Amino acid sequence: MPQKYHINPKPTLPRFTPIGKYGTIDWMEGCLGCLKCVKKHSCVYENYDKQTSFVQKMKSVEYLYLCKNCLRCVQECTKGLLQRVINPEYSWLGDSYWTPEMILSTWYQAETGKIPVSGGGYRGPFVEEGFDEIWTDMSEIVRPTRDGIHGREYISTAVDLGRKLTALRFDANNALISNAPPFISIPIPLIFNILPFGDLSQTVLLSMAQAASEVGAFMIIKAEDYFDELNPHLKNLIPLLEVESIDEYKEIIKEAKIAEFIPLNKGGQGVVFYTDKIMEDIQRAKRINPGLIVSIRLPMNKNTDYLVDELARSGAEIIHLCADYHGNELDGSNPRFIKDVIRGVHLRLVEASIRDEVTIIASGGIALAEHLAKIIICGADLAAIDLPLLIALECRLCKNCLNNLPCPVEIHNVTPEYAVPRIANLIGAWHSQLIEVLGAMGLREVRRLRGEVGRAMFYEDLERETFGIRIS
Amino acid sequence: MKIRLEDRPDYVEIREAPSRFRNPIGKYKVRRSLDCINCGTCAKLCPYGVHVMHQSGKRVSRPKDYKCIGFECQNKPFYCIDKCPVNALSLAINPIYETFGDYRWTADLILSTWAQAETGKFPHVDLEYRTGRSGGGFDRLRFNFPKERNWEEFGIKKTIPNSEEVSTSIDLNRRKDGRPEITIDIPIYGGGMSYGSVSLPTMLARAKAAMAWNTFTCTGEGGYPDDLKPYDDHVITQVATGLFGVREETIQRVRIVEFKYAQGAKPGLGGHLLGDKVTKDVARMREAVAGSALFSPFPFHSVYSVEDHKKHVDWIKEVNPKALVAVKVSTPTDVDMVAVGSYHAGAHIIHIDGSYGGTGAAPDIAKKNIAMPVEYAIPKVHRFLLEEGIRDEIVLVASGGLRTAYDVAKAIALGADAVVIGTAELVALECIRCGNCESGRGCARGIATTDPELSDLIEMEWGAQRIINLYAAWRSQLVDILRRFGMTSIKQLRGRTDCLIYQK
Numbered sequence: 001m002p003q004k005y006h007i008n009p010k011p012t013l014p015r016f017t018p019i020g021k022y023g024t025i026d027w028m029e030g031c032l033g034c035l036k037c038v039k040k041h042s043c044v045y046e047n048y049d050k051q052t053s054f055v056q057k058m059k060s061v062e063y064l065y066l067c068k069n070c071l072r073c074v075q076e077c078t079k080g081l082l083q084r085v086i087n088p089e090y091s092w093l094g095d096s097y098w099t100p101e102m103i104l105s106t107w108y109q110a111e112t113g114k115i116p117v118s119g120g121g122y123r124g125p126f127v128e129e130g131f132d133e134i135w136t137d138m139s140e141i142v143r144p145t146r147d148g149i150h151g152r153e154y155i156s157t158a159v160d161l162g163r164k165l166t167a168l169r170f171d172a173n174n175a176l177i178s179n180a181p182p183f184i185s186i187p188i189p190l191i192f193n194i195l196p197f198g199d200l201s202q203t204v205l206l207s208m209a210q211a212a213s214e215v216g217a218f219m220i221i222k223a224e225d226y227f228d229e230l231n232p233h234l235k236n237l238i239p240l241l242e243v244e245s246i247d248e249y250k251e252i253i254k255e256a257k258i259a260e261f262i263p264l265n266k267g268g269q270g271v272v273f274y275t276d277k278i279m280e281d282i283q284r285a286k287r288i289n290p291g292l293i294v295s296i297r298l299p300m301n302k303n304t305d306y307l308v309d310e311l312a313r314s315g316a317e318i319i320h321l322c323a324d325y326h327g328n329e330l331d332g333s334n335p336r337f338i339k340d341v342i343r344g345v346h347l348r349l350v351e352a353s354i355r356d357e358v359t360i361i362a363s364g365g366i367a368l369a370e371h372l373a374k375i376i377i378c379g380a381d382l383a384a385i386d387l388p389l390l391i392a393l394e395c396r397l398c399k400n401c402l403n404n405l406p407c408p409v410e411i412h413n414v415t416p417e418y419a420v421p422r423i424a425n426l427i428g429a430w431h432s433q434l435i436e437v438l439g440a441m442g443l444r445e446v447r448r449l450r451g452e453v454g455r456a457m458f459y460e461d462l463e464r465e466t467f468g469i470r471i472s
Numbered sequence: 473m474k475i476r477l478e479d480r481p482d483y484v485e486i487r488e489a490p491s492r493f494r495n496p497i498g499k500y501k502v503r504r505s506l507d508c509i510n511c512g513t514c515a516k517l518c519p520y521g522v523h524v525m526h527q528s529g530k531r532v533s534r535p536k537d538y539k540c541i542g543f544e545c546q547n548k549p550f551y552c553i554d555k556c557p558v559n560a561l562s563l564a565i566n567p568i569y570e571t572f573g574d575y576r577w578t579a580d581l582i583l584s585t586w587a588q589a590e591t592g593k594f595p596h597v598d599l600e601y602r603t604g605r606s607g608g609g610f611d612r613l614r615f616n617f618p619k620e621r622n623w624e625e626f627g628i629k630k631t632i633p634n635s636e637e638v639s640t641s642i643d644l645n646r647r648k649d650g651r652p653e654i655t656i657d658i659p660i661y662g663g664g665m666s667y668g669s670v671s672l673p674t675m676l677a678r679a680k681a682a683m684a685w686n687t688f689t690c691t692g693e694g695g696y697p698d699d700l701k702p703y704d705d706h707v708i709t710q711v712a713t714g715l716f717g718v719r720e721e722t723i724q725r726v727r728i729v730e731f732k733y734a735q736g737a738k739p740g741l742g743g744h745l746l747g748d749k750v751t752k753d754v755a756r757m758r759e760a761v762a763g764s765a766l767f768s769p770f771p772f773h774s775v776y777s778v779e780d781h782k783k784h785v786d787w788i789k790e791v792n793p794k795a796l797v798a799v800k801v802s803t804p805t806d807v808d809m810v811a812v813g814s815y816h817a818g819a820h821i822i823h824i825d826g827s828y829g830g831t832g833a834a835p836d837i838a839k840k841n842i843a844m845p846v847e848y849a850i851p852k853v854h855r856f857l858l859e860e861g862i863r864d865e866i867v868l869v870a871s872g873g874l875r876t877a878y879d880v881a882k883a884i885a886l887g888a889d890a891v892v893i894g895t896a897e898l899v900a901l902e903c904i905r906c907g908n909c910e911s912g913r914g915c916a917r918g919i920a921t922t923d924p925e926l927s928d929l930i931e932m933e934w935g936a937q938r939i940i941n942l943y944a945a946w947r948s949q950l951v952d953i954l955r956r957f958g959m960t961s962i963k964q965l966r967g968r969t970d971c972l973i974y975q976k
Contacts, residue, residue: 044916044926070908070916071497072916074568084567085567115835115837117833117835119834119907119920120906121737121895122839123576124576126612135843137805138802140810141776141777145740145771147770147773369837437837437838439770457848466847466852467974
């Protein structure tokens with residue numbers, strides 16, 4: 001049995017007061033000053049006392065973060081002077097895809113390393129577009145089940161990166177004649193992607209790299225952003241470069257275990273004509289470092305299925321398919337969502353009987369632990385995550401950095417002592433949640449989850465089977 | 473007001489049970505400014521009791537604005553805002569109303585549940601008390617009430633039955649296996665909430681309400697407190713994976729025993745009672761150590777097949793030869809197979825718990841993502857049991873996200889015999905769904921807590937009356953739905969998907 005993988009959480013407080021959802025406001029006018037003030041007696045979370053101590057220490061009042069929304073004070077005040085409000089800043093968090101709930105949940109996980117838990121059932125819409133259209137399955141009585149999180153059964157979340165042979169061949173003397181290509185196992189099916197934006201500094205990148213090595217994952221970094229302090233973490237870094245600059249970054253390629261190449265982009269079908277050229281370039285890199293595994297980075301678009309098929313047949317080891325940070329395809333009108341693209345790619349490779357030979361990484365819009373499980377169900381081997389890493393460092397997705405405005409939470413100023421455990425906590429919480437869903441599904445290996453749509457239920461199927469409704 | 477039920481001589485008594493808080497929350501806010509001259513005009517006018525003279529008779533009390541019908545009052549002759557001689561009154565939407573609720577339990581559903589629990593009638597304020605706005609499942613289904621001329625298409629009688637003619641009772645033993653016949657007067661019983669996850673007064677209130685309605689409530693997995701003994705005939709003992717507090721005597725004293733294989737709030741996952749909630753009393757009941765967290769594993773490690781499951785059922789039947797056996801499961805894709813398996817194992821009731829419900833604390837990842845909503849599972853199981861020719865030998869009950877009388881009726885029209893309710897009962901006890909059941913000392917409102925001080929916030933009699941009232945309001949809505957289809961029994965509605973339309 002492999003050594004049990006576990007990330008020990010190290011609770012790490014936020015540097016800035018986080019934005020909470022609810023708060024109370026009061027009209028002191030009309031206050032009787034009665035001795036039974038709700039502020040003293042009603043709040044079981046002692047928020048009003050905490051506020052007083054904040055004020056005494058001349059610190060800002062944090063009630064919008066502390067309030068747990070029980071309404072006791074509102075309902076018990078003798079004169080009914082208190083009102084509950086929704087913090088306007090809360091509604092401004094994030095955007096249409098990265099909702100305030102996702103951001104708060106990520107902050108919580110980065111701070112505590114724990115699985116978010118709440119009472120009172122599910123509160124959201126019946127179904128929303130995207131990952132929400134998938135339910136994962138569970139095992140019950142008639143199928144074997146696994147006791148995951150509380151740990152009597154070990155559930156492996158390890159995946160392999162690299163090309164695999166479908167079969168081994170032996171000669172007449174039973175000696176192995178197949179040449180097994182290099183591959184690497186990582187203990188969790190995710191790596192860190194480059195960030196679409198962010199108030200980045202070398203310390204931020206260094207902290208992320210350190211977190212990647214701590215949790216046993218890899219981090220993709222643009223070769224031009226590489227700096228010497230990253231050397232100790234190079235074995236966990238994936239330099240990203242365009243194929244023309246292979247010679248320029250020889251030194252990094254020599255040391256790296258995996259590199260990611262951006263093929264020449266001539267637009268549209270152009271890349272297809274260069275399949276041979278890409279494979280040549282990869283060979284060139286392998287001459288610099290024979291143990292190197294190469295990932296090919298492709299944007300998701302309407303040609304993706306075809307391109308992946310071509311590349312997989314030509315011997316590609318890893319293909320990294322990138323959607324935008326909302327999980328949409330990158331071209332034009334009516335973009336497909338990442339789950340549909342990956343399902344298409346996976347099925348095409350399965351039909352061509354070459355799915356097992358190549359590793360598929362999916363990225364873009366992977367915001368929550370369940371998205372990780374669901375994209376693997378759709379057919380990816382693993383995912384690359386981006387914005388959650390930044391949100392772990394308290395990013396509010398205000399996108400000021402895109403306009404060269406100052407970051408409200410000064411991410412460029414973080415220290416590794418703060419940033420590394422925050423990211424590790426988040427990954428630890430995701431890992432625990434992945435184990436929860438795997439256990440519920442009765443699986444002991446995340447590798448068996450790949451493309452396992454039999455352990456998922458899709459909205460369009462259920463609506464059709466139950467109500468005869470066709471969702472287009 | 474007393475309601476007479478069809479099959480038995482008892483009465484269910486409906487009494488007003490107003491909010492236990494000083495400032496109840498309503499949809500509208502009525503303010504009285506300092507200009508008020510305490511003339512009492514408003515108190516004389518308002519038929520809803522928003523304005524009441526203080527007992528001293530010298531001044532008007534603060535408006536009970538949660539009873540106000542709001543802007544629709546404008547055209548009424550008793551519109552206080554216009555009639556106030558000094559213009560001291562003003563009316564607005566309550567700002568809290570806009571911060572309330574969520575997609576499944578909207579502000580309207582919470583407030584209307586409170587109103588029904590207070591009065592036993594459906595709310596007189598303009599609140600949507602039938603559906604939420606989750607945009608799917610029950611919230612997309614509507615009843616296709618026939619116009620009189622279409623009645624023949626539905627094969628129904630030409631006259632609308634009287635309310636007294638309509639029966640809402642169902643039978644829980646249809647196996648004809650010599651075990652007792654049990655009938656409940658409403659097609660509803662209470663879901664399992666353990667001692668430890670909810671307070672003792674909450675448990676007792678639920679049990680008392682179950683007795684009043686001649687139905688059941690369930691212990692959950694936390695043992696059988698002695699205070700529940702007077703309600704033995706209306707309590708279901710739950711046997712769950714941790715076997716906490718399960719003893720022979722607790723199995724022997726009840727009429728129904730429930731096996732909990734899984735629960736909708738966390739399908740496929742074990743339970744976890746945080747150490748903080750394991751007080752001395754809880755620990756004694758569960759035969760555990762105070763202060764240390766308790767885990768219920770998933771699954772039963774003694775059950776990996778239908779044959780194992782049968783051994784379980786046989787064991788209970790042996791320990792209590794008079795008990796009916798219910799089996800509670802979640803809703804995986806093969807829930808229909810599980811249901812048939814349970815039938816063959818000898819269960820009387822198969823209880824499917826959909827993934828959108830649940831009362832206790834559960835990982836957020838489980839709530840939306842594991843197992844299917846019950847709206848899909850009910851017809852799937854119902855059809856499969858029909859095809860197998862065993863539908864009329866087993867009782868199918870459904871739960872997990874049923875919030876209103878209309879949801880109950882829809883679940884039955886989709887194929888269930890009855891439903892199990894958890895959250896709505898807690899909302900009747902003034903749960904506001906803040907979701908902090910698990911943190912610190914537990915529920916700040918005294919429902920899901922074992923903290924002695926907080927538990928005291930609920931008085932058992934008051935709680936029982938609130939739940940009794942809620943079911944009275946629900947029952948009258950169920951009766952109304954049945955009458956509009958020309959039906960005289962809830963049993964006739966089962967599986968009548970033709971009574972529903974799906975709103976795109």
